[in-house]
């Protein structure tokens with residue numbers, strides 16, 4: 001029951017809803033006790049031959065009134081208690097979402113997206129169950145169960161009560177046991193189903209690849225296996241589910257059997273009337289729900305506690321990138337000074353960067369090149385403070401990154417990451433993501449700058465074309481250019497293109513770079529690329545290898561040396577020539 005203690009802060013916050021809800025719930029339990037009593041009185045009148053039409057009508061009227069009252073009160077407690085539990089789910093969901101949004105990359109490296117999604121859905125549902133159904137089962141099993149037992153023992157016959165109660169704890173135990181089994185099997189069935197979903201999604205998405213390699217048969221067999229597993233696991237759930245009803249019927253049947261056998265003896269011995277025996281058996285029926293509720297209570301509470309613990313420990317994880325040392329309220333502008341002695345990713349022993357030193361004047365362009373995995377994106381991440389550096393310092397305008405408020409720092413950068421993402425929304429909305437207040441003219445201007453405007457107006461719905469998962473499929477180059485438009489729209493002080501021109505042809509690349517040069521005069525640009533033509537014009541080019549700078553300078557300086565840069569540049573020129581030659585041959 002520790003979870004109720006842990007959730008006490010919420011019960012206090014919602015004390016009116018819970019207080020009133022519990023009182024109404026107890027009132028309903030009390031009212032439920034009256035019909036069996038009235039039926040008993042009527043039966044006694046019948047046995048004593050004293051029942052008149054007036055007496056009958058009076059009791060029927062009372063029963064009707066109780067029925068209406070119970071109906072209304074049941075509605076009230078549901079709204080009060082379940083309503084509060086839904087508010088708890090909303091509160092926890094909002095807290096988690098806010099927490100997830102504020103957490104750094106380190107956090108996402110520690111937790112898998114699927115797990116975080118599960119915490120935000122399944123765990124919150126389990127806690128909501130505890131605050132709703134859990135409170136209901138606790139209060140109901142105590143009040144209803146307590147009232148019925150007391151009434152049976154105090155007003156009818158305590159000996160018969162004790163006898164008939166003997167099988168009831170078995171029902172509570174078995175309900176709890178089956179509940180645990182059911183939960184475990186249900187969990188397995190759910191995970192099999194989500195694996196089946198993943199398989200379908202993967203197969204549909206990768207259908208072209210499967211066809212190309214003639215793997216359709218294998219894919220079909222893979223699906224059949226998964227589908228069979230789902231069936232098997234669901235049958236296992238159904239088997240446990242099927243045990244509930246017979247078990248309850250058996251135990252209740254034993255109780256009724258005891259009531260009839262021993263009750264009849266008490267009636268013969270004149271220790272109770274037939275009417276009382278009738279009331280007694282009706283009360284016995286009223287005990288079924290509290291006993292079931294008692295069994296369920298343990299399952300609900302157990303799941304709720306585990307889920308609440310998981311949510312709490314997630315929420316307790318501190319943000320590692322904070323504003324704690326922020327002094328300045330300004331946008332981060334000015335020269336960028338990087339001095340990193342060493343940096344390794346959390347959980348990794350290898351250094352991703354070592355001895356990285358360079359200065360970039362405000363308004364200049366930096367080109368970062370090097371083999372794949374040489375550390376280009378890592379420099380970009382550190383510049384934007386996605387990770388804090390322990391051995392080294394980065395300053396912008398003479399101030400360390402930590403001195404800027406995180407929002408100010410983010411606002412200074414416009415980033416086009418390698419894995420750019422388009423939302424299922426219109427092109428206009430996607431571009432205006434970083435500046436929702438932007439006018440359509442501004443949106444169009446940034447699309448022109450990224451050389452995508454002509455493509456967009458060629459679509460049937462133009463800027464209103466929906467893209468992303470639920471929209472039209474764009475080419476890799478079109479997606480990249482929309483991502484560039486999005487990044488340049490707020491006119492950031494530093495624009496970062498992290499291998500963002502890889503999917504556009506050489507001519508479009510040149511156009512975009514030229515537009516950027518003209519429109520972003522005085523603003524800083526950082527470009528990482530595999531194709532060296534993208535950084536040829538940069539004021540400073542650094543060549544990385546295994547996390548270290550192996551060459552630096554501008555294009556002409558680097559071409560004079562005999563290093564990686566010149567070799568790669570000449571190689572790429574040759575490649576281009578061959579490609580053009582190939583095309584010429586075809587035509």
Ligand SMILES: Nc1ncnc2c1ncn2[C@@H]1O[C@H](COP(=O)(O)OP(=O)(O)OP(=O)(O)O)[C@@H](O)[C@H]1O
Nearest residue numbers: 109345346348352371372373374375376377378379
């Ligand atoms: N989140 C991470 N956790 C641990 N190691 C990482 C992480 N990201 C990158 N690395 C490692 O750091 C090194 C540098 O990676 P980085 O992504 O900076 O290379 P890159 O030059 O940008 O590569 P590419 O050209 O393929 O994009 C690589 O060895 C990579 O495996």
